[in-house]
Amino acid sequence: MLQESLHDPVFWARYTFAHEEGPGADRLGDLQGLLDDDDDDDDEDSADSSLDVAFEVGDGHHVVLSIDASADSYSLGITTPDLAEPAELGWDDLAHWHPHALRWPELDLICRAIAARNPQLQHPGAPLALLCRFAAVFDDDDVDQAVAAVDEAYAALRPPQWEGYWPCGADWLDRADFRGENVIWQRDEAGNLWAHQDDADRDGEPFYSTRLGPDSGTGDGFPHTPLRAVLSAARATVGDPQVPAGFQAG
Template sequence: MPLDDALAARMAGPDFWPLYLFDDDAPDVRDDDAEDEEAYITRFPTGGGFALVLDVTPAEYVDLDVEAPGLPEPANVGWDDQAHFHPHVMPWRELDLLCRAVALHDAELRHPGPMLALLCRFAFLDENDDLDTITPLVDAAFESMRPGAGGTGRVREETREWFDLRDLRGTGLAWTTLADGYDAVDQDSTDGLPLYSLRTPSSEKFPFAAWSALLTYARERTAATAAAPALVEPAVRGALDRCLAADGHEHLPALADALTAAGFADPVLLRAVGDPMDRTEACWAVETLAGLPQGELVARWFGPSPLSGSQSWRLSLTLPVKGRPERFGPQVAGELNAALQEADLGTAELGGSTLQPEQGSYVLVEHHLAILIRDDLARGVEVASRVLRTFSAADTATLRHRGKPDIIPLHLPT
């Protein structure tokens, strides 16, 4: 069955995605509004008694459970909020696999589409992931949900933000095969983004057996499609081979005709090849039909990802505010965020404050800003310096890499 009707209707609202993604520019939600916001629950079934269950309260909480034979009730695998989140459930390759299996089971849940857009917050990048195989699908998923609303850069803004928040490559991730054969992940470094996951080797909360069985079923379901007798017909093999070239998407009509003539009966893949909503849908369908590894043809058809080689730096800015107007800190944060975004260099937001006792009360003495710089650290620091100087704050503010003691000089180039 398709998405829950109530969730589908809520997703069509202009404020849903900013709230769901916890965007800084999302509409303010007062406490009484948050209490009135309905929770939405939807299932993504793969068949075989397996499903992922998403529980959403926009701007508040997103919970992901797994249903599996033998489980008395859905088991939690992760959640995301703005306080005590544990969203690192699966590497990209598992999310892509599950989206394919769900699409093959339910013709209305096309991939890339709502499932990928909603669940990519629970996927992370590790050393085995290649952005060339990933970026086009994430872009296409958000384009299908928010046509024209994702910016005009080389990649959609949602894709870039997901990359910034979920890129755990180079952070010391280590996969372990447990004694019962299940895959667990841990982190042996403090560099970069920290891992927040229930799926660690010592976890007693993650449903390892159910998750492993879900992945096995999804692999078997997609592999069975590639074993269809019609796919060994010479005309089909020839058409498939032509589609495996870098310009293979130009040969999709011929492949669709050959599949139909050979009696291939899977309606999801026939539609994906003959009438795709996006080239990425045809791409994973051809990969499935040809038995290719996930993403191999995506990289061939779409070429290098605009995010390849991208870097990001997370900085903390301590801003003394004692004696300043009450709105000083928020104004600096707003101007700095606007300047970084205009230069396509990152974002800035208030992250906390420091109070000190004074005459029987407490006085605000510092604001702490969380700053994200993308791709060009020197230019980002220069923008921060210019903004701080307009507020006469560059000489008193302190900028550091988050969690590091060394101070980054706030001076303009001479």
């Protein structure tokens, strides 16, 4: 079901929230009528609109995307061989969203590892297009490179003859750009990264994330240890033992 949806502009208009005045809404055009019809269908088929998609990055470590299209709700989790169930990194919806779970270099690393494990999932391609909503960019990121990669990921899925609405890198950046928003990253001795935002000097969007503190040591809060394990597995998969540029704390 998801494979077919990846080439459907109605799916992407919903997935990116363009159908709810999100970025790209001004380009929907005649697609709005199809979206209205799709809403009516969801009322009847809501049980069929939920699914989990697991992407392996290496050695039994996965990134798990949970989709509930009828509720406009999407969440990102991770699994490791030591976890009984996925640990949630963040979620995105139209009510109380906290999507910003990953830094751009982390997402790029994850998607490169996914492609290395499964060449049919090219990078940039479907994994990046689906997962980019959970990543943000900051002052030390190569934003032009990130936007170009997201553009390429979306373009790889666009039907050849389709000329109507299609998501683009600029749409993603509209919700993911935290340059100049006083988001400061910190790292502890274990290598955990977390952020805080200085609200006193902030003029734009709040940084909604669960990644706002160090490892509690109690199993509550952001799953720093599982994320480190997933990123380590991804680095091993792509043969890159070094910490990618942009991982340094601010």
